Amino acid sequence: MAGWRWLRRPTAALVGGVIGISPVTPAVAGPGPAPDLGQFYGQQVDWGPCPDPKAPARAQCGTVSVPKDYRRPGGTTLTLAVNRLPATGPGLKLGALAVNFGGPGISGVTELNGRTKDLAGLNRRYDLIGFDPRGVGRSSPVDCGDLSSITNPAELARACVRASGWLLPWVGTPDAARDLDVIRQAVGDDRLAYLGFSYGARLGAAYAHQFPARAGRIVLDGVPDPTLDDAGTALGQARAFQKALGDFAADCAAHDCPVPGGSGAEVLAGITEGAGRLGKGLMTDSGMLDHAGYLQALQNSLYSKDNWPYLRRALGDLLRNRDGDLMMQLAYPEEFGGQAVTGWPGQPQGNSQISKLAIDCRDTAERRTPKQVHALDAKFAAASKVFGADIEATLLACTGWPRGTESTRQVAAPDAPQMLTVGTTGDPATPYSGTGRMAKALRNGSRVLTYRGEGHGAYFAHSACVRKAVDGYLLEGALPREGAVC
Template identity: 75%
Template sequence: MAVSRGLRRLTAALVGGLIGVTPVTGAAALTPVTGAAGAAAGLRGFYRQSVDWGACPEAEAPARAECGTVEVPLDYRHPKGMTLDVAVSRLPATGPGLRLGALAVNFGGPGVSGVTELDARAEDLAGLNRRYDLIGFDPRGVARSAPVNCGDLSGVTTPARLAEACTHFSGWLLPWLGTPDAARDLDVIRQAVGDDRLAYLGFSYGARLGAVYAHQFPARAGRIVLDGVPDPALDTAATALGQARAFQKALTAFAADCAAADCPLPGRDAAEVLAGITADARRLDGGTLPTDIGDLDHADYLRGVQNALYSKDSWPYLRQALGAVRGGDGDSMMRLAYPQASGAEAVGDWAGEPQDNTETAKLAIDCRDTSERRTAAQLRALDARFAAASPVFGRGIEATLLACTGWPRGGDATRHVAAPHAPQMLMVGTTGDPATPYPGARGMAKALGNGSHVLTYRGEGHGAYFAHSACVREAVDAYLLEGALPPDGAAC
């Protein structure tokens, strides 16, 4: 069904700033399971299954892609109760070279369909696919895996009403959407595809999931790379403040690049271009732009600008959109603001394309993964700090701290991701990353406590592996394919 303009803007406002960086917990801090041999008696059946691979129903899937499901318990403390089917996909290793097993990939979110995204990123991962079967999966609550369903949201206009609707339709599922449960599912997937140890590549929220996996299953962790890494030591307010600073820094970098050549806004340097961007935002806020801008408003404008900062590849489109707005056309900026609608309903079977529920699933997972619940009055005490962190984005990012209003209470136990007995991992941090600021990579390495190495990418955008850096790609591939870690502190 169509998603109303009001709901689209509500969900965008709630999830817009915090992409995969909220402190994560889950249903409970449970005793780790270490595979079939160490599993409790009730879990043994789950660890004895294999995937019945078949054709993928999606038209966009590569011809060689295979799809299936893995059965997991809803509640790992009561494995004889209700179960869920987690959707998985596989791109078999192409060769040449010795097959190394399977490499599970999580592309972030939370709420992103790994099955769909693996199809889209198959070419980018072709080097790893020569020796690994690539495994995509939709984490529980997402797309094809018991998707969060919030019913008809066309009349929903507040965070509390959204939480009420999602609780009404998916209340049975919400307590079991925490990242530790997703990590347990990942271990069942590992066993089902026939590997003794997990090889894993995680981006953004996927980095958090990979760290939680290593914390819970250190003996089953293999070669793990985390790219776009959140800092587990930060609470949601500190995380949001860090993002506000980082997005402001990224906008300044874009403005400098724009001022250097062919900028649609007047200005000789970054400060003058930045002033033009903020001036246009204020004009939209006051309704004083002298042209008919269509559906675009102040919030949409800032949302579009912010979205374009996730990848330097989007900077040319942002230039175009900024110029179009000045010419009276808001369509390009609206496309940047809302590249896809939020999911009002989700279809969880394999009969056809599942309706996207990325944003509602993200909210459900994020809110399960933190105990923090703030009121508007409590937030006002942070106004000055967010305004100082980012005059452009601070207010909007601060508002995401109200995203979990009305959601069932979560927990904070797995902000502690210590994994001293897990193998060393590779953290990849980007100096200009707006969503997971660069210090997060060092913070995660410290929290893991296992001597993991940090590779620095001196560049812009969220994440480094897909950022057209041959240096980063070669370092990551060398570790995953050959086990060769770059020196700690190496830079590209």
């Protein structure tokens, strides 16, 4: 079991003091002619067999070359991994549909290979395109070296700057959006058709902002709120995770819950008290289950309602038999094969957690001291008795990393076509209120589809209504009516 579990969280919680590492920032290009990007926009993907033995037989893989710094395209280049599931038919082929499954840090190549059944309806008329964004997976990955002895965030930041300082200033979402436009051209499309989940929604909005004339049919599901700073985002998540846990508790109380209590409120109280009963930790066959692991298991389980039966069983094992094995699997699915946990954040792959941190820190200029964070203690305690302190700690995640930029919050795309934004009322990771705010911030009349349900994201939540609406827009260009609810 890795000794730095504080990194392995849907929102990485790195707690520590201010680290004295000089920030690395890209140089500002001076006035002059626009850089010549012809060598990158003249590419075609040379598709071939996929090296992944788990890839479907019909999957094809390739690479796309992009400049590390778009202002200096003659310098270092990065290699992006892409894959394709050719359209199966019948019906008129619509070109390619690029899909980003979130994170940041999730390998789109790996995830697409595992989502063939879920996306079969769209795959009939679209070639599905997966890609690892720059810094992720097989795409010139962020590499922080040997982390086996890392025990605190200060050491991690130093290791990453030392090993990947040449790359960190260029892994942000604005550059990833430019890469997406190069991929669009390389697969032969004049406009980008795109389906983005969670972080993928942030990336899709950034693309429309930068390339409105090249935007096609774009769907954003599990939408981050572009109007909030880091503290506002974290507070919103704390409230939303607390609400989602309450919803689980109410459902558990109605289905022979192993936690004592006849009502949702009583079950919630029992779950809240469960961490205290662990004391210094419970030794399991899989390692030590401690307070942090217990909270991580709860949080991970709320990403999809499909996980609720597993969480009920894990709570029963823990309370009745002092057996924490399933709770450990829920907390750290990547270390046990991830069988029980579905939905976002997904099963971590390769460098997913390190690249997530690098991208998130490049996408914000905010850097807080512990004193500034502790000034928010009361707000986070009020937002969530269970998760507040843990989520508050993520505000120190970027301490010591190269300074970032707020440009990813610039999403206005008045000249882009209308987009479809999809929000789930019980979404714990990207609270529902952000969906409407994103649609408004795009300033192009984008439509909101509301899913009354639980979990992060709606398209994979087993709602025929959502799937029909999303597929209807991507396949036929038909947006749902204003105020549509599933």
